[in-house]
Amino acid sequence: MKKHNFSAGPCILPQEVLQKASEALLNFNDSGLSLIEISHRSKDFVEVMDTAQSLALELLDLKGKGYKALFLQGGASMQFLMTAYNLLENKAGYLNTGTWSDKAIKEAKLFGEVVEVRSSKDKKFNYIPKNYMVPADLDYFHLTSNNTIFGTQIKEFPKTKIPMVCDMSSDIFSRKLDFSQFDLIYAGAQKNMGPAGATLVVVKEDILGKVTRQIPSMLDYKVHISKESMFNTPPVFAVYTSMLTLQWLKNLGGIEAIEEINNKKAQLLYSEIDLNPLFKGYAEKADRSNMNATFNLTDEKLKGSFDAMCKEAGINGINGHRSVGGYRASMYNALSLDSVGALVDVMSDLERNA
């Protein structure tokens, strides 16, 4: 039976990417060796790293604009501290839109003064704060573009001259934005790119080198840039698979093409949530995420039947995050419109049978 994977991560990837990645595990580029056995300094792997970096910049339309792409380790969680280590001299500002912003704030406080410019904690992070001013005395302003756990997404970013740092772990490459408004973007691979183990960092070089503290080599963006993301052994399988996903996305027509599909998927699910009296959405409508849709049953007594019907239909991974409860359907790039259709069918069957 076809499985519909709505898991929040890791990880959903296109079938053709999984196919090619598994072939490379057995016999990479007809070398008779596995991708994970060959030297990361070999010509073949250096080409993989170059291609992955180049595709990331190309898809984000940041080529030739002073940015470098790196594939680092430690997950997005490592970036919570690495951004502050490299950029925070006096004061940084954070928009607190949920658990991941909270964690980033906690790490940054180890390095300097941190102001929470606005927070949506007052309503359990079910909305995105708006109409705020970014203070003029910040070293940088940090945002989380998509709030994976609570299902909200920033639709409009502030206009500011302060360098903007954005955690795009759960919506990178999913929608068209002017990516040049950000000075540093980071994203764990394990939602829209590849297996866990690599984190994409796209950084504008001219914001670096301004803090006075000494930075350990492994945490220094400048060191990783000078070694073309090969300062130490990179996570070769995660980088290779990310490269395949980026090639898949480019062949599909790039971010514009996937955004159109993502919009259709989100419209289909949210309209069912709004029309079906057995369900209600968690996030405020204007701030709903196109990647992670959070919703609840209006009558908890139906949970047993709904869960059983989902299982029967091959629907996987829609339980809400343990801190929120309810349901969360994650619709990353590789999830098909058909899969969303399958979930919507179950939701309307529940209403019909109730």
Ligand code: PLP
């Ligand atoms: N930021 C966001 C928006 C996330 O969704 C996650 C994980 O889901 C993280 C950061 C943490 O990522 P990692 O587990 O790669 O450290």
